[in-house]
Amino acid sequence: MILLNRWRRLTASLALLWMLHPVTGAEHPNESLEFLYIDANTGGSSGGHTAVKLDDTVYHFQNDEGYTRLARENWQRFRLVYNDVDNRNIHGAKIALLSEDLQRIRDRLGLRFMAQNRQVDYLTALQRDVSFLSALESHAPVQIVGIGFFDRRAHQTSDFKDIDDAIEIDHGPGFIRSERLRLQRRLETLAYVPPAKPARLEPDRYPIYDPTFSEQLEDSYAHWFALTAIDQGWPLRDGLLIEAGPLDPTDTATHSSHPNRGWLTRYRDQLREAIIRTLVSPYPGSGSPLLLSLARYQAISLSLSTGKFLVLDVLPNQSERGRGELSEADKVPLRRLISQLQKTVHGLLAEGFRQPEPDESVYHRLEVAASELKESQAGLSQERAIQLGQSDGPPKGIGYAVIPNHAMSTPQLPRARAVAAQKAQQFLEQMQTAYQYQLITHNCVTELVRAVNSSFEQGNETRALGGHLDPGAEQSFVPFRFFELVRQRYRVTGTETLPSQRNRRLTQLNHEESDWKVWAREGNTLTSTIYRPRLGDSAFLMFTEHAFWTRPLLGTLNFGYALATTSAGLLTAPTDQASLLKEGLFGMLFSIPELGLWNIRKGTFNDMSPD
Amino acid sequence: MHMIRFPARFTPCVIALAMLQACSFSDSSISISESVGSSSESSASSLASSGSSASSEAAGLSKEKKAYRDDVANLTYSVSGSSMTARDFPNALARTASQFKISNWSQEKATFYGIGKGLKRAGVAKENISRQPFLSNVLTANKNALSYIESGYSH
Known part of the structure; x- marks a missing residue:
């Protein structure tokens, strides 16, 4: 009842706030964005977390190796991680604003995300310079994306013959061989040149960097490899293709008029055009996409000649990566996934390729769904755990x-490597300076406020959002305090809470059984049917999320339980890599706030909720 | 519905504890069934979007492609008038496209629509589009490049 009254008062206050924040002029806000506050839990973001949701896209800042990094995620994925797996309630406050103001925020966050991603890519490339130079020193192999598609056996396929012919006709006989020679010479003679120190990093401007030493070598090698694959007719590696189904799903016989066949033929033509253009006019970074196009080109040619829809496996060699056994409990969602994936593959084969214009994203969806289906079925039959998250791309x-490469002598290589390491370190320090992470002044909340405010000219955010917040002021560096200020200051039109996975399941049980029975069984980790203790959740006995006045008492029980676990952990430390000891120590740490009426720990899940 | 309980005062020690790992990565160990959910959801939504592509075509682009177009527009706006060269711009486009799992940016109309949108935002006159030095390689990457860019500019 008290909560209900508070809720009514809050709703009335919100209505009043709305009236107090009129938008100037005749325009009325017709769009909305949503600020999110994610409850605390053990693990990452144990102080809670903050994000902003624009339609189906969520932006939030994270601490990544000492600097704040802007992350952009699909709402479904964000909710899966934070709401289902991490078991945190997500609270949202919707703010009404004009569509042009929403676009300003979207553009600012989008540009900032791209600019920082490019800077992170550059840092990675500088770090790869070091590993490439080390490899050159020891004549060790380096990783190159795209060359793993092909088996270097000559004259095994004639699928590239039309590409070869088209290039020879347009650019003269011998073009491919002379290009191969040119690239070979470049690979042999390219020496490391230290890049100039980049200018100050600007968060809102897409940076321009010259290709690094490793990028130039990788790209040249990929182009040389592609030309050689065409010239010598290299086939795809064995086991790389998956049969998604018949090319004509209604009849296994090949029909030259079936939409799938026509679509694939047009897509292959598009790929051929892109391959030839890239070979003749390469641009920095085009090597790996070129090899992917060649691999898909061959997969499509084989599909058309065999009448089977063959696609590249996006999850190759998964069985070689030991991931432990599949538990009985995990078989249930896995069977559900297999059934869903089968429907997706069949649906795509039946309906997905009806559009007249080929679309790479549709083709890629089939690659992903067919690969995930194959991997899920293999995991179930071999009773091994599977990992599908890597199929993203x-x-x-x-x-x-x-x-x-013979451009540098034996004494030159270690010197070049030392300089490359210094350059990478310098740039990392530049990143840490430009996007410094500090607990109070530069964290996930303060950076979000700065980014949103920077979308507007001075003071205009007040007009756009209905109010103004200074980054970190009034203790707003704490996520829940920030959310409270959002509700007080901005033009909030509604609030919503998405209960965590455990809370959703508790609500369901409360409909089926009496409250006290559910509480008695589900309130502790020993008898709970919803929750199973997981490594990283810390050792605890009682859930304290819904208790308030009894929280110190339950916290004391949790502290005692964690203390006992710690003692046991001391004994088992030599055999279990101190994992029980860590669980016990963290259990004690996360019990301390409970003694002071505060809850952080809620338990986490590794499976999906039934809903 | 769960209410958030915000205590009127909180002690510095609670803040310190609560902020212990604030804002750090919460990627969790997404294994078998978490990815079950994400993949099946994405597959389902993907299928839905491919099925509803007729209406998307009428609106111009699907939701995914609009997001890609907007990133290209942002990129173009940011580099327009900068030292970006014709050789480097395709690289920037390829990086942007890869975020959306697109490997052939030159075959995507949305790439050119985005360039047009970005040029307009940057204040480039329509008749000067083909004179932008950083666009010279892009204009030859697709036979309809200029008309798609102009279309993106106008909408």
Whole structure:
């Protein structure tokens, strides 16, 4: 009842706030964005977390190796991680604003995300310079994306013959061989030149960087490899193709008029055009996409000749990566996934390729769904755990090669490596300076406020959002305090809470059984049917999320339980890599706030809720 | 519905504890069934979007492609008038496209629509589009490049 009254008062206050924050002029806000506050829990973001949701896209700042990094995620994925797996309630406050103001925020966050991603890519490339130079020193192979698609056996396929012919006709006989020679010479003679120190990092401007030493070598090698694959007719590696189904799903016989066949033929034509253009006019970074196009080109040619819809496996060699056994409990969602994936594959084969214009994203969806289906079925039959998260992106074709580079002498290589390491370190420090992470002044909340405010000229955010917040002021560096200020200051039109996975399941049980029975069984970790203790959750006995006045008492029980676990952990430390000891120590740590009426720990899940 | 309980005062020690690992990565160990959910959801939504592509075509682009177009527009706006060269711009486009799992940016109309949108935002006159030095390689990457860019500019 008290809560209900508070809720009514809050709603009335919100209505009043709305009236007090009129938008100037005749325009009325017709769009909305949502500030999110994610409850605390053990693990990452134990102080709670903050994000902003624009339609289906969520932006939030994270601490990544000492600097704040802007992350952009699909809402479904964000909710899966924070609401289902991490078991945190997500609270949202919707703010009404004009569509042009929403677009300003979207553009600012989008540009900032791209600019920082490019800077992070550059840092990675500088770090790869070091590993490439080390590899050259020891004549060791380096990883190159795309070369793993092909088997270096000559004259095994004639699928590239039309590409070869088209290039020879347009650019003269011998073009491919002369290009191969040119690239070979470049690979042999490219010396490391230290890059100039980049200018000050600007968060809102897309940076321009010259290709690094490793990027130039990788790109040249990929182009050389592609030309050689065409010239010598290299086939795809064995086991790389998956049969998604018949090319004509209604009849296994090949029909030259079936939409799938027509679509694939047009897509292959598009790929051929892109391959030829990239070979003739390469641009920095085009090597790996070129090899992917060649691999898909061959997969489509085989599909058309065999009448089977063959796609590249985006999850190759998964069985070689030991991931432990599949538990009985995990078989249930896995069977559910297999059934859903089968429907997806069949649906795509039946309906997905009806559009007249080929679309890479549709083709890629089939690659992903067919690969995930194959991997899920293998996991179930072999009773091994599977990992599907890596299927996020086109097939990679990772391969290794020794680069035949002789540009630097034996004494020059270690010197070049030292300089490269220094350059990478310098740039990392630049990143840490530009995007410094500090607990109070530069964290996930303060940076979000700064980014949103920077979308507007001075003072205009007050007009756009209905109010103004200074980053970190009034203790707003704490996520829940920030959310409270959002509700007080901005033009909030509604609030909503998405209960965590455990809370959703508790609500369901409360409909089926009496409250006290559910509390007695589900309130502790020993008899709970919803929750199973997981490594990283810390050792605890009683859930304290819903208790308030009894929280110190339950916290004392948790502290005692964690203390006992710690003692046991001391004994088992030599045999279990101190994991029980860590659980016990963290259990004690997260019990301390409970003694002071505060709850952080809620338990986490590793499976999906039934709903 | 769960209410958030915000205590009127909180002790510095609670803040310190609560902020212990604030804002750090919460990627969790997404294994078998978490990815079950994400993949099946994404597959389902993907299928839905591919099925509803007729209406998306009428609106111009699907939701995913609009997001890609907007990133290209942002990129173009940011580099327009900068030292970006014709050789480097395709690289920047390829990086942007890869975020959306697109490997052939030159075959995506949304790439060119985005360039047009970005040029307009940067204040480039329509008749000067083909004179932008950083666009010279992009204009030859697709036979309809200029008309798609102009279309993106106008909408």
